[in-house]
Amino acid sequence: MEIGSKDALAARVNLTAAIVTGLIAGFLGGCVLATSLAESTLDKYRERVAAQDVASVKEARSLLGVLQHTAYSPCSDSELNYFRQIVFGSDSIRDAGRIRNGRIECSASAGRTVRPFPQFKASAIEPDGAAAFANLVPTSEASLKRPGLQLGDAFVVFGSHLPETAGSLPISLSVTPYLPGASSSNSRPSPENPQIEDSDGVARNGDILAATHCSAVQLTCTTASITVAEARLGEYPAIIGTSLTGGIAGALLGMIFCMFQRKNHSMEQQLRRAVEQNKLQVVYQPIVSLDNGKIVGGEALARWTQEDGTSVGPEVFIKVAEEHGFVSSITRQVVQRALEEFGEVLRTTDFRLNVNVTAADLADPEFLPMLEHAVSKARVPAKRVVIEVTESSTANQQDAMETIRELRRMGHSIYIDDFGTGYSTLSYLLYLSVDAIKIDKAFTRTIGTESVSVAILPQMMALARSQNLGVVVEGIETEQQAHYFSSDKQILYGQGFLFGRPITAQEFFRLLDPKLAPIAGAIEPEYAPERALGSPSRA
Numbered sequence: 414m415e416i417g418s419k420d421a422l423a424a425r426v427n428l429t430a431a432i433v434t435g436l437i438a439g440f441l442g443g444c445v446l447a448t449s450l451a452e453s454t455l456d457k458y459r460e461r462v463a464a465q466d467v468a469s470v471k472e473a474r475s476l477l478g479v480l481q482h483t484a485y486s487p488c489s490d491s492e493l494n495y496f497r498q499i500v501f502g503s504d505s506i507r508d509a510g511r512i513r514n515g516r517i518e519c520s521a522s523a524g525r526t527v528r529p530f531p532q533f534k535a536s537a538i539e540p541d542g543a544a545a546f547a548n549l550v551p552t553s554e555a556s557l558k559r560p561g562l563q564l565g566d567a568f569v570v571f572g573s574h575l576p577e578t579a580g581s582l583p584i585s586l587s588v589t590p591y592l593p594g595a596s597s598s599n600s601r602p603s604p605e606n607p608q609i610e611d612s613d614g615v616a617r618n619g620d621i622l623a624a625t626h627c628s629a630v631q632l633t634c635t636t637a638s639i640t641v642a643e644a645r646l647g648e649y650p651a652i653i654g655t656s657l658t659g660g661i662a663g664a665l666l667g668m669i670f671c672m673f674q675r676k677n678h679s680m681e682q683q684l685r686r687a688v689e690q691n692k693l694q695v696v697y698q699p700i701v702s703l704d705n706g707k708i709v710g711g712e713a714l715a716r717w718t719q720e721d722g723t724s725v726g727p728e729v730f731i732k733v734a735e736e737h738g739f740v741s742s743i744t745r746q747v748v749q750r751a752l753e754e755f756g757e758v759l760r761t762t763d764f765r766l767n768v769n770v771t772a773a774d775l776a777d778p779e780f781l782p783m784l785e786h787a788v789s790k791a792r793v794p795a796k797r798v799v800i801e802v803t804e805s806s807t808a809n810q811q812d813a814m815e816t817i818r819e820l821r822r823m824g825h826s827i828y829i830d831d832f833g834t835g836y837s838t839l840s841y842l843l844y845l846s847v848d849a850i851k852i853d854k855a856f857t858r859t860i861g862t863e864s865v866s867v868a869i870l871p872q873m874m875a876l877a878r879s880q881n882l883g884v885v886v887e888g889i890e891t892e893q894q895a896h897y898f899s900s901d902k903q904i905l906y907g908q909g910f911l912f913g914r915p916i917t918a919q920e921f922f923r924l925l926d927p928k929l930a931p932i933a934g935a936i937e938p939e940y941a942p943e944r945a946l947g948s949p950s951r952a
Contacts, residue, residue: 427667428664428667428668429667430667431663431664431666431667432660432663432664432667433663434663435659435660435661435662435663435664435666435667436656436659436660436663437659438659438663439655439656439657439658439659439660439662440652440655440656440659442655442659443651443652443653443654443655443656444645444652446648446651446652446655447644447645447647447648447649447651447652448622448641448644448645450644450648450651451582451622451639451641451644451647451648452615452617452622452624454579454580454582454584455584455615455622455623455624455637455638455639456615456624458576458578458579458584458624458637459613459614459615459624459625459626459635459637461576462575462576462626462635462637463613463626465505465575465576466626466628466630466631468505469505469506469571469572469631470562470628470630470631472503472504472505472506473505473506473562473569473571473630474543474562474564476499476503476506476509476569477543477562477563477564477565477567477568477569478564479499480496480499480509480567480569481564481565481566481567483495487511487518487519487566488510488511488518488519488525492519493519493521493524493525496509496510496520496521497521499521500521500522503572504572504574505571505572505574506569506570506571506572507522507559507570507571507572507573508520508521508522508523508550508551508559508561508569508570509521509567509568509569509570510523510551510567510568511566511567511568512533512563512566512567512568513566514532515532515533515534515535516532516533517533517549517551517568519551520551520568520570522551523551533546533548533549534546535563536592536632537592537629537632539630541564542564543562543563543564544562544563544564545560545561545562545629545630545631545632546560546561546562546563546568546632547560547590547592547632547633548560549561549568549570550570559571559572559573560628560630560631560632560633562630571631573588575588575635578637580647581647582639582643582644582647582648583639583643583647584637584638584639585637585638585639586635586636586637586638587635587636587638588633588634588635588636589633589634589636590632590633590634591627591628591629591632591633591634592632613625613626613627617641620640620641620642621638621639621640621641622638622639622640622641622644623636623637623638623639624636624637624638625637680719680725680730680733681733681737683719683720684717684730684733684734685737685739687717688734688739688742688743688746691746692717693715693716693717693743693746693747693750694715694716694717694718694917695713695714695715695716695746695747695750695751695754695918696713696714696716696915696916696917697711697712697713697714697751697755697766697915697916697917697918697921698711698712698714698908698913698914698915698916699711699908699912699913699921699924700712700765700767700885700906700907700908700912701906701907701908701912702904702905702906702907703886703895703898703899703905703906703907704904704905706912708764708912708924708925709763709764709765709906710764710765710766710767710799710906711755711764711765711766711767711921712766712767712768712769712801712908713747713748713750713751713766713767713768713769714727714769714915715727715730715731715743715746715747716915717730731743731771735771735772735773738773740771740773740774741773741774741777741779741780744768744769744770744771744774744780745783745787747768747769748768748783748784748787749787751766751768752766752787752788752790752791752793752798753791754918755918756791756792756793758922758925759791759793759794759797759798760791760792760793760794763797764797764925765796765797765798765799765826766797766798766799767799767800767801767828768798768799768800768801769801769802769803769830770800770801770802771803772813775802775813775816775817776813776816780816781816781819781820781823784798784820784823784825785823788823794824795823795824795825796824796825796826798825799825799826799827799828799848800820800825800826800827800828801828801829801830801851802817802827802828802829802830803829803830803831813845814845817845817846817847818846821846826848826849827845827846827847827848827849828847828848828849828850828851828883828885829845829847829849829850829851830851831851831853831887832850832851832852832853832873833852833853833855833856833869833873847882848882848883849877849882849883849884849885850873850877850882850883850884850885851884851885851886851887851908852870852873852884852885852886852887853887853888854887854888854909855888856869856870856873857886857887857888857889857890857894857909858888860893860894860897861891861893861894861897870897874898874903874905877903878903883904883906884903884905884906885905885906885907885908886898886905886906886907886908886909887908887909888908888909889907889908889909889910889911889912890909890910890911891911892911894909894911895907895911
């Protein structure tokens with residue numbers, strides 16, 4: 414199978430996995446949403462029951478006040494007819510009548526009693542003296558017993574009508590006796606007995622969702638319940654919606670991931686081909702003496718253009734090479750190309766060429782032999798090739814130390830690049846035994862601004878002076894930035910667009926001398942042993 418086919422297959426697998434994951438996540442989210450919607454529906458029904466309870470109790474108390482002061486003889490035909498008119502015209506009252514000492518004397522539904530009924534005992538007494546009964550009915554039919562309320566010698570029996578359920582959910586309703594303060598801990602929920610709480614609220618117990626309202630006057634608890642499976646089935650549109658949304662989101666994320674992966678993979682493959690075919694470019698940026706502006710060295714920099722003509726910055730492609738383990742190939746190519754192009758200048762002048770190395774290079778056992786072979790093949794003195802290492806690449810001091818020591822034994826100078834942005838301290842610099850520091854351009858840009866970072870520059874230069882370290886200031890782009898360092902007594906070197914952008918070797922040679930004449934005499938003072946940038950006196 415070709416690489417392209419493998420990549421396409423991997424992309425399809427990743428996209429399918431993302432869609433499936435999205436669908437599953439959406440389905441699970443939909444199940445949670447369906448449960449939440451069902452609980453909301455149950456709670457709304459509970460609120461309707463509570464509102465009806467309040468209205469029923471209010472109506473019952475109003476009727477009791479009327480029944481106590483009728484103009485008719487107690488339990489007379491006229492009064493019973495009056496009671497019946499009231500009951501028939503009420504939505505919440507099922508019966509009304511007279512009661513004394515717990516015994517019903519007459520009611521709208523049964524008329525005057527012709528045989529004695531058991532004495533009823535109140536289950537609770539309201540603050541105004543009204544007595545609440547759990548089971549009150551003027552007949553011997555137990556199934557007709559309902560909660561009632563007595564005030565004086567009048568009583569009313571509440572009806573059994575409940576609000577109708579709305580929506581598509583198969584809600585089950587149950588009414589159970591309620592005695593305030595009595596424990597219901599032994600009651601377990603079931604489809605036949607779904608009550609979970611003995612007070613207002615929505616709760617879940619196992620597979621059952623229930624909303625309960627308990628009336629302290631009617632002495633009943635009304636419970637609306639539904640199983641979780643029924644809730645999900647009833648709210649299936651929500652589950653379908655979230656599943657589709659999750660699938661679409663998964664597809665979008667999958668496509669984004671595939672595009673990113675394809676782009677990254679494509680960049681890696683192109684970069685590998687460029688390295689294998691020796692197509693990387695190497696450009697050089699001048700390093701000058703800030704005292705007189707003369708060029709004393711240059712830094713070799715890798716550049717890469719993709720196959721579609723797009724230029725990619727080194728901060729991007731070097732990271733890609735590091736992540737995929739072939740950055741040492743780039744370093745090798747830069748070293749060999751730089752020594753080939755600048756070999757004559759390095760052999761005949763005091764010009765120094767700086768080369769960057771990465772953390773992977775310092776840890777690579779083949780790096781030192783490669784560098785030694787390249788320098789020997791070009792017949793260039795090792796002291797003319799400066800090795801630049803970033804602060805971050807030397808964070809693991811144990812791994813970097815032996816390589817740096819060997820580089821110094823070979824005759825190379827060591828510069829700390831991007832100084833001030835990472836790990837360096839005084840003891841750290843002494844431990845690494847470097848020759849010079851390159852002040853990062855982030856600090857140079859603060860010159861002439863109100864940034865607090867500008868106050869760090871004098872401290873850096875004082876640190877370098879105290880340790881006899883050379884200093885190269887990076888990122889100098891304006892005369893103001895260059896003049897900032899002119900009053901300093903130590904010899905400083907500069908690098909930046911003010912002195913020259915990275916250019917090809919041929920352009921650099923014309924900048925040095927059109928005839929490539931030796932420039933040792935021009936730059937010899939800057940490299941006096943006691944003052945030299947990266948002086949070997951610290952070796």
